[in-house]
Amino acid sequence: MHDGSGRIVVQGLTKQFGPVTAVNNLSFTVEPGSVTGFLGPNGAGKTTTLRMLLGLVTPTAGGSTICGLPFAQLGNPGRVVGAVLEAQGFHPGRSARNHLRVYAAAMGVPDQRADEVLHLVGLGQAANRSAGAFSLGMKQRLALATALLGDPQVLVLDEPANGLDPEGIVWLRAFLQSFARSGRTVLISSHLLGEVEQMVDQVVIISRGQTAYYGPLETLRASQQSRVLVQPADPQALVAKLQESGIGSIEWTQDGRLAISGVDRKEVADLAMSSGIALYDIQQEVIDLEQLFFRLTSGQYSGAPVPSPTGYPPQPPGPSPWQPGNGWGGQG
Template sequence: MHDGTGRIVVQGLTKQFGPVTAVQNLGFTVEPGTVTGFLGPNGSGKTTTLRMLLGLVRPTAGQATVNGRPFEQLGNPARVVGAVLEAQSFHPTRSALNHLRSFAAAIGVSDRVVNDVLGLVGLHQAGRRNTKGFSLGMRQRLALATALLGDPQILILDEPSNGLDPEGIAWLRGFLRDFASRGRTVLISSHLLREVEQTVDQVVIISRGQSMYHGSLDQLRAQRPSRVLVQADDLATLVGALQEAGHNGIESIPDGRLAVSGADSKQVADLALKAGVAVYGIQEEHVDLESLFLEMTSGQYTGAPGFGPPAPQQPPPNWGQPPGSGGFPTVNPYQQPGAPQGPYQQQGPYQHGPQGPYQPGPYQQGPPQHSPYQQPPGDQGQSDGSGGNH
């Protein structure tokens, strides 16, 4: 049923292109009033998913709905969804204004709206120029203007920052935030978490067509608390003192130091002092989202395992490991600068449980502290990616 909410729901979505599983059992919801980042490395299935959402590719299994209906059942799709997929091509001898006017006529929108959207995307002065001479960034803006013609409730943009300069990226960020703040829905894809980090409310991270994470960036950060790395002369005594003080997230790391989660360096140093343990070095590590993203999506091309260090036996809590993927990550973000590179998966004597409380993770270490963003529906990705959704 057409529920008019602006909600996007993806359930069990799967697409097989012959032997290639582009998308596998994908599920997520995009709520109105939010900007959602759809993230994954090249070839992870982002565009295929967006094409299924827009009725351009028929799913092998599962479904994607907009306002509670498959896209092709929406009464006036241009009024519901504005979409830009991939790099846009425009009739080279047509001006931006004429391009927009032809799309506006197709969906019953007046020329006044054409001028409005041109102004909205900052192309007013270039309106009479032929698109032949447009830069990639100007093409992105014109594609966005095309998508906005129907005053849609939902924007779906595939890699919208491509070709934009820093000022353009900042402008886009503000535009999308404002769009969402009016209770509308934004879904943007990117292969760079950093690019969308300041724009999105939540992210859906995929790798090899499968969901790795769905939630807010804060929740993602919270899965990996900071930790302290400490080098001391009597580790056993220090472990005892830490445990007595309620610090149970302790493990030894390959270089002989202890890693203590959920504590800061002062707490650890004070406890060591009290226990009479000499501390030779202490360092705080903080979660780095980009590394975390890389860790979750690594192996897209490497066919892990068998490349890089051995994968852990089980994924970190709340992460969906791809069935039969053989695991991830192939990145070991714990490696210390200057330390020999290798399969540092062995655990020391202070681990908790078979894996210890830490899987190799995306921490950035602080300095050591001594002593302390369519075209008409077709199928199978045969379209050339030109034009807007009208």
């Protein structure tokens, strides 16, 4: 018997496909009572990891457990883990209700559970419609209903918001947070970083098949130094003044602003004013999940950086933002 904890443990997980290492010594733990985001660039090993977790791919080394046991040893796994790796596999001519009843019979749950989960995911009125006529968003909801049939302790979802409209995304966010607050475990993989940020408590970020970070999102934010973003009338003069003052951590943003680390907004504004440099815009950067993600995973599939002029910070691609006629804000 499993221990009923809902805990997911991944330890030293490695998977090689011939000469290609898709996942390399990956380790993390997902605790019950939280929504955990599983993030990484395309090709980082997210789907391979989820497939190993669910017993669909055999690892080369290491292993994983759910509720203290490997997935294959859970007995009736659908009563422990609800999983959606893709919103497919529906018979196009079978109604949503009948689709769920087939799975309910295999799982040993009563037929009435099909109608319960259809209402739970907002498909109650579509119970008799054929799944083949469903939109992508409706298929996502039906896939989630299938995962919920066994009233599982753990949900593992790959791109659950794919195809959902804004109202559906808000509903999904509230549903998963409520599910986790009931003491259950939610692990979601997604590329919608802005949406994930509003949904998760913990994050696991991987790059090149390895763990770049895992832990609370707030701890990750606190570990990153914020920057002052400024749009000066004379960028060269401001860079020179900053460097004279011993402030050397300066870089360009993609929209043509200067990003200055290690200072606060007031310090930059006072320096610019004392030097007679007009500022069109100045703000303290609010670090979001997308920025954190790119800082941790940068370089996996990025191109070569643009060389910078001697003595100045790296410039964004394209013409220099202070060339006549170029205008501000046209770089991104």
